[in-house]
Amino acid sequence: MSAHAITRRSWFEADARTRIHGLVDAGSFSELCGPHERLTSPHLAVLDLPVAFDDGVVVGEATLDGERILVGAQQGEFNGGSVGEIHGAKLRGLLDRARDTRPAAVLLAIDSGGVRLHEANAGLIAISELMRALLGARAAGVPVYGLIGGSCGAFGGMGIVARLCDGLIMSEEGRLGLSGPEVIETVKGVDEFDSKDRALVWRITGGKIRRTLGEATLLVDDDLGAFRGGAKALLARGAPLRGLAALDADQAALAARAQRHADARDGLDIWRALGLPDAERLAMLDADAFNRIIDRAETA
């Protein structure tokens, strides 16, 4: 086993605070509205359900290589990282703070199935407010980057929020989509989407197919250090272009994808259509090897 493998610390297994500490400069994180403030959800309490002192999300300030950043991390272990009134308001406040105080970037470690059903209306509105606040931070010139590699992935409204970011870092274990496989299977049947077929689920929503389509900016290994390295790389790139011309280009690219892959039902279909060698073996490659293949295909 290589030294790298020995020192690897899994992002997937880590909780929200461990992820933040793995991302930012040692000792630099200062939490806002932390657990001591006991901001617990009254909507869960009224249903006699467990509450959390942070309502499942950690937000605060830190530095990354000495640069001031804001950072938020969802706690997938608590109600699937779902967004309720307080949870959503903390993230919205963080992005409003970014708009007002202009840090070098906002990092969002997303680990969420979307709206918390126990407070569904509050959650849906909260995600809309979060979307507007994120767009507001970007318009103020603050780049927002998402990181996805937890057990809940980024689904529902948080899947939309993730794609509003200026860049996304994903591990292969991370998943990004709108409707979870279970929901599609329940409504449309197991023939449409077998949610128990884990390999299929990863080929539809996992980090590798998302990197292939350009939905994820970087694919990294499931390692706190790799996510930190990815965040530094995105910060160094600077904020991408915005405005009408950039959105026109996005519109054309999304239309081209829809046309090119109109019949695709599996990530394998896309890898084959792109002429990638040994499409079946791509799932076996580590992040570096996979990124090299995609980079080569993109420049070809």
Place this chain on the structure above:
Amino acid sequence: MNTLLDRLFPAGHDVTIDGLNLAGTAHSATGPVHVIGTRDRAALTSDIALRLSQAVLSAVRDDLASGRARPIVFIASTQGQALSRHEELMCLNGYFAHLARCVDLARRHGHVLVTLIHGEAVSGGFLAFGLLADRICALPCAQVKVMDLRAMARVTRIAPERLEALAQTSPVFAPGAENYWRMGGIHDLWSDGDDWPAQLSRALTEADGSDHRAALGASRGGRTLARAVATRVMAGSTPDA
């Protein structure tokens, strides 16, 4: 749909219905507007989302030349996102996010944005564009929700009777435009007897580009924590030393 447009815009409208999408222009009492939306409780696919975002981008471009950003009236009629393996593989959420960015671009170019909910507005399909407007109005009988109570009971493993009983007093989770109004997610509820062109004019006039929904939810008593918590994070509440 034409009945609705006739009633909203008695001075005239030129809106093309193409499948489940609609796009065009109309005359409101406050002047010309763009009309962009969906109909017949559309399940939003990537194709529908692309047509919506194209219509928004075209509206922005058309008005750049004249220097006058006409308001955009969104008609939201959606049962939510399409549930399909192909759409998930294509990353439907990426198409929705692109649409949301286009809507935000229009706002920053000075277009006033008003949404009218017609029929139904659900979950992801509502998040993608309708819920991003400056002012959101529900037409009579409009349903607004994330999920039916029965499905919610199944997923949360809470007895449906219990959810139904709690829904009598709490606007927080149960379907209903009125609940969204109390929480500040909908600005106005229109009734059948109202003068809709006048209501629309007022919405167009009162809309501004800031997001006041948390304050509205607090003042209406339906969402009492969101504004306070967001403000505390924004202003920087740090641990007591």
